[in-house]
Amino acid sequence: MDEDLKGQAAKWLEEQGFPLEMRAARAMAAADLTVEISTSVPDLETGKECEVDVVASAFERLHTGYATFTLLSECKHSSDKPWIGFVGEEPNYHRPSDSVYNRIATRTGSILLLELSVGHRHRDNPVFALPKRLCYGIVRAFSQKMEDMAYAAMAKAERSCISKAAYSDRIAGEFRMPSPVEVYFPLVITDAPLFECALKEDGTPTLTEATQLTLVRNRPLGKGGHQIVQIFHENALSGFLQEFSTGWAEIAKHIREGVPTTSKVMEKHSAQEAEEPNETSQPIGDWGEPV
16 A cells, blocks of 8 residues: 555545544444434425434433434534634523523424423523523634635534424324424534634623533524524533433433323324324425425
8 A cells, every 4th residue: 555645645634524523423422322424404495405414312212202302413624713602792692581492393392392391490401501601603713715614514503403303394294193202403513713702891802712602593583582503612522412411311301200291292193193094194395384
């Protein structure tokens, strides 16, 4: 083998994002999550297949199916260009009233989230808890391209989660099955240095080094609520995954103890399916909406 060629290939590989994807997948597998690398979801905007770098899921048995919490992750190599998150000035700036319910989910997944939010039992659960400082925007420093990598990665992770939830509801509707209980968390994992940007009293910006940025944005007009995207430096990923696994164990325990509203919805759909097995299914639009 040509050692010089091998060395060139190794150097080229260091400048790509593939090793970051592999390290992220390894960390998620170590946290006892079911992992897929370089998988596809249907894109909500284009209808075409959209690649997701790493997908990791946790499951808990619920009635005739499973409750699934899934991390959809974009991995971006940007070690030479920092990412900057812009922090709101007020303590409650862009802060959701309920960090449990304000998540991307299927129809029945949203019912489960609503049930989990009752009594604020999981408000401080690591799966749902939000940091004190929240960001409303993000940018990659020193970028000369029209499309900003940091913003594009955040938007793609968010869009992939929305598309996957809508697609699951659509397929369930077409086959007259109950909507699956699925909750999605958009993540971005990067080796870029992360900074929070806030304003001093005199109006000049100040940067604070960070290992995680949490972006909270309003949902599209008419949807209500917020959408939450988390961005992690890869060095902070293992710590987050440990906390996520601990939080998921508490949620799974709650599900085993009983989530009667969610179970009732699934039982109702199952009963209707058993009573009317030969009826033609209701026409379904492109993304799960009845027509």
